[in-house]
Amino acid sequence: MSDRTALQRPSPVFEAQALSKSYGPNRVLDDVGFVVPRNKVVTFVGENGAGKSTLFNILSGVAAPDSGVMRLHGATYAPTDYGAAASLGVSRVFQEQSLILNVPVYENLLLGQDARFARAGQFLDRKAMIAVAEAIVEEAGVDVDVRRRTGDYDFSKRQSIEIARACLAGLHLGLVTQPFVLLDEPTSALDRRDEEAFFRLVARIKTRGSLLFVSHRLTEVLALSDLIYVLKDGRLVAELEPANTTESELHGLMVGRERAADFYYERRQRVIAKGAEPVLSAVGLYQPGAFEPIDLVVRKGEVVGIGGLLDSGKSALGKAVAGVDPPAAGEVALNGGSAGAPDIGRFVRQGLGYVPAERLAEGMIASASVAWNVSLASGGDLFSNALGLWRRGREVETTERYVRSLAIRSAAANVRASRLSGGNQQKAVLARWLCRNPSVLVLDNPTRGVDAGAKEEIYRLIRELAETGVGVLLITDELLELIGLSNRILILQRGRLVAEVPAPADAKPTEREIVALMLPQSDRPDLPTGAASPSTSSPARETIP
Template sequence: MTAHFPVTPASNPPPSQANLLEARNLSKAYGPVTVLSDVSFDVPARSVVTLVGENGAGKSTVFNILSGLTRPDRGTITFAGQPFRPDSHRAAVRLGVTRVFQEQSLVHNVPVYENLLIGEEARYARFGQWVDRKAMVRAARRIVETAGLDVDVERRTGDYDFSTRQSIEIARACLTPTLIRGVGEPLILLDEPTSALDRRDEDTFFDLVREVRKYGSLLFVSHRMAEVLDISDVIYVLKDGALAARLRPDETDEHHLHGLMVGRERARDYYYEARQHRELPPRAGLRAEGIRAAAGASEVTLEVRPGEILGIGGLLDSGKSELGKAIAGVRAPVGGTVALKDGAPQAPDIRRSARAGLGYIPAERLVEGIIPAFPVAWNFSIGSGCDLFSTRAGFWRRGAERRAAHRHIEALAVRSARPETPMHRLSGGNQQKVVLARWLERRPEVLVLDNPTRGVDAGAKQEIYRVLRDLTDQGVAIVLITDELLELIGLSNRILIMQRGAVVADVPAPADAKPSEQDLVALMLPGAASSSEQVEITT
């Protein structure tokens, strides 16, 4: 592809006397698969540098090398003018490099202050016998106050919602190097930090980035091109394990970046809206009646027709993810029934629903979706162990499992994957494709998807959107729960808006008259709507 803007050759970053970190010719292979090839880049002092690229382009491998989780096969790194080759994550942290991982790494059943100061307990030990918890609480309060978080550090971490937990993790990575360890110029590695933040916490995050930038540097990975262009001083584009370009934000735009990442311009019909079904059959593919996801939640009744995508949106505390789990029977609801096609209404149960043709993809991939240490084939077949891949006598059909896994790896373009590859070797987006393949193999009639493209690059997102449209062409009914407003709008036939466990609006979203982001945000805010009557929106 011919670039539309001037590009500094990626292989030769300009020399600088003010680089906090310099990486030269980093290379890494796992067996026959090369994941990094002679990658060189700089992180200037007190700057925000962004790495962008498709899932599997090598971004996570760069972060793993910098955070001491893996060693490069070749290449050198200097940090603060000294050779940098940490042999563990703890060693990298001691030297001043901290990281926010793509998937949360907090311990839910301990207080917030213990998570903020995990690994720093020795600083608060007295006489080698006891820990001064009051001193830890004071230090933790200083961190959350500096970060602008409204958090009680003595409260159990798991009591907070997903977005607040992500903010806690970001605060830990950004502020403990300076406030606790006294590092003068830290480097913060941020791997998709905003993918789990709601809009309120995003503002706090960007304020924190601006504050940290006064004395430290940040290396940032994001698939949200708008925020990349807004926050970055320098952008490096990775493609197939090599650097494709080095750019300044004023030299590029979203479409150009997408073209550099995937080798083609982003399609204008990104959500395949032209394929959205206008005429739907009268019968329901799924009907949920009187579902109460939790005590205190309102009863929710909804139906989805074959070939329809019903979007569900709301703030992170709206209860939309809890509703998805209740409908699928992943978590038993307080009350209500679900019927699939012509089946009788029953209390939701994931085992029974899966056998009847329902699939479910969770939002928290590492916690609920995969077992990272197990191979791709096992993670793919885990939803079909009782029927598709075992005989009546209970013998495992390993050959059938391997052939099916290989077929889906090819069909979904799961990068750097073989059936025997451990899941933790795959990027987040490719892990998500394996989770999707798990249910595609079962030929579902209903799919409940909770943030199915979280942590997925623009090219892989478009592949997933194409698969969803293919499924609707086959008559699959889809419930799409997502925090991505454009995704919610672009894919859905109708959109339910939730507040605090109740559906407050039913918004039509035909292909030729989509609601705007502003329309939906207004409905998500408390007090914006009081009933689930259909909302007429002029577009």
């Protein structure tokens, strides 16, 4: 390369040299160096626990490196907190949502910027705030009323609001001209329309700034990225151009092995007879505004998938079945017992476990220890004696056993759950129920925010549980996961159960078939109004009126 060419090459937006970080004896980042070119999308991939979140914490001022140097726009960069990073044009979408649900959308979009809209030192110009917020959501392509309470919107819309804030608030307020946006698993909860709007927004932001992206969806990584870095065990092991790599290669670099051809362990899927013993039976479950009356059965050793768009009511149905959010009407019976109104306390004692979609909001207490989270559902029986005294030794032994068997990295009984990566936190939530030897598991997006290697481990675990007779009700936004794991698939559409699709190991339905059933006819671009969908026209499919 000539000196002239080197002088003409623009300096990177961001560069890091020899970043290292340890928590106690665990070295989370080890001598990591990289650059983020201008007007590019750069992606980090790696297993849960590879160091991606720690790296983002350092870049956004949430944590400080033990050693190493960072430069932003050519100047030394060492933020002392997130506010300092934001003042220099660095914004972030966190893996777990960080919105205030009981305030209007416009207040969340302009959080921390109230002083800019103060009049006479004490009055807020809410009209001006609303105008700026409306400009932000319009450019982001997010269909929301900024005056409405944030909590009124579903998970996908709230995620879109966070993304819009990170990408556009600084630009619309005139705080930055070249944004540097950190996106940590931004699309894991987006529905189809919001995801399309996100891709368009990324293309627009790239013309004015740069984006650093973390995702476990390798297809998405290859489609969006200009440059890919691979982290493994805290070290940078590869720098790749998307045009010259494949999903298989990325997976191999991340986890140290090629992705299994039978990723969903379909060859281990059991054939379940219609007359097999039910472990869960629900009749007439009804929740106004969420779903209409629904009947369903899960048989011993069966995986029943629940599919639908984010507005289908599938997560609300899972909460109702488990008794987490009791329905207005309907009854559920477990293991052939008497039917009654769902109640999570009673159901746990009868052998049901429930994993919610929003891990940190509903699934665990991150500030508590791993052991405390594992024993959370069993304080009344497994980990206390007849006198009510706590069996600390049993709690620690049980936790350590599942840390080993589930390969929960960087974990020990007394380690705070917040120190674990998202995927390892999810394994700890699963351990809470596995230690109770459940007969029924209700799993709502059990692999959300989980890397490909950890997903494969969770899929293997689901198959092993089914082989022992556990019935699984699987609610998921991941289409291939829904198809690959399920014996049968129930499709919800705006609160109505519209179809039941058989999914035997040797005759899985196609993605197109399932998507066609999820979409109302008016939203199906490839199906003329009045035409039967591919699924409903097949004799192998059963459509529910």
